[in-house]
Amino acid sequence: MESLTTPTGAIPAALSSTDSTGPGARQPHRLHGALFQSIGDEGRAELVERRLVEAIHRGHLHAGERLPSESELARSFGVAPVTVREALLTLRSRGLIVTRRGRNGGSFVVEDADPLVFARQALAENSRLALRDMAAHYAAITTAAVRLAARRADPTETQRVLARMERLDELDPDQQRRLLDDVQVELASLSQSARLTREQMRLQAEFSPYLRLAAADAAALRRQAEALTDIIGAVEAGDPDDAGRRTEELIHDVIDTLIQLQSSPESSR
Structure with a gap:
């Protein structure tokens, strides 16, 4: 942005x-x-x-x-x-x-406002149980939204979302992270459910710092982007089961990474 x-x-x-x-x-x-x-x-x-x-x-x-x-x-x-x-x-x-x-x-x-600093502090303050509970909530809404999008979205809408993903390499890392967040909300909006979209917007804001922390380097960010692109492809193909499965896998991978970071001595720095 x-x-x-x-x-x-x-x-x-x-x-x-x-x-x-x-x-x-x-x-x-x-x-x-x-x-x-x-x-x-x-x-x-x-x-x-x-x-x-x-x-x-x-x-x-x-x-x-x-x-x-x-x-x-x-x-x-x-x-x-x-x-x-x-x-x-x-x-x-x-x-x-x-x-x-x-x-x-x-x-x-303020000059020292840093999303990664916030994410590290939040990670240190949360238990594993709290992290998994947050992820379960996020996964429930996100998976429901993409599954519904796979049933309802017009192919031209998903193609527009894919076109945005194709521009990812033109952006700096901060812009890339924001694009991935926006695309996830856009997918929810293709469910044609205003309630699910509003809840996805709220949860995306809460979960975004953790997504950022789990993809702190370019390689990890690229993996998240590729996983999201695969989800969009499943939505475009009209396959709700594949879209839901891929969404759950992405979220599980993020939580596993966060728990590893939480266990690392560097996470307290």
């Missing part, structure tokens, strides 16, 4: 309709509809805070990046400016953003 702000203060790329990995490209229309659902009556500061934290932890909001203004965030989330202000206050107290005054001021992500 490119810079999330412009000199005039644009809406975050994670919340806009423009594809994060190429100028002019657009998100698939099914994902677009789910992504732009406003918080609405659930517009509590906690939900705004959670979405911003997820954007930071996933690397959508980079270290040192300026957030859009309170009014722009409020408009994007569909909440009152005072709700955004309360969420930003909490983020400041958590040390995730800083506020600067003056002409070029605003709220900025």
Whole structure:
């Protein structure tokens, strides 16, 4: 994903309709509809805070990046400016953003915000049982979504997703990770289930740091990308059993890698 702000203060790329990995490209229309659902009556500061934290932890909001203004965030989330202000206050107290005054001021992500640091801390704090439980939840939703997508998706939709994967080598490692996250959500959107897509979006934000940690080098990231490409191929072929099996295998491999990392003395560094 490119810079999330412009000199005039644009809406975050994670919340806009423009594809994060190429100028002019657009998100698939099914994902677009789910992504732009406003918080609405659930517009509590906690939900705004959670979405911003997820954007930071996933690397959508980079270290040192300026957030859009309170009014722009409020408009994007569909909440009152005072709700955004309360969420930003909490983020400041958590040390995730800083506020600067003056002409070029605003709220900025702290300079040391690093998704991998967050992932390592979270890995150290979680038990193996908690990791496997989280993976079971993620696998249940993701597998259900891809199986349904294999039954419902139009081939032209899966071909568009595959076309995005073919551009992976054009991106830097951070952009590659974000592309894989986005593609997984796009697959869920092809299930044509708004509920499954929204839940996949939420879980992807939670699970993304662990996926990043399990693929910290280029070879491991490539293996994840190849596994995801195979899942897309199964969806395109209309084979829900193969799509579900490959999804489960990918998640099991990630958890096995995380448990190995957790057992390594280096994981505490």
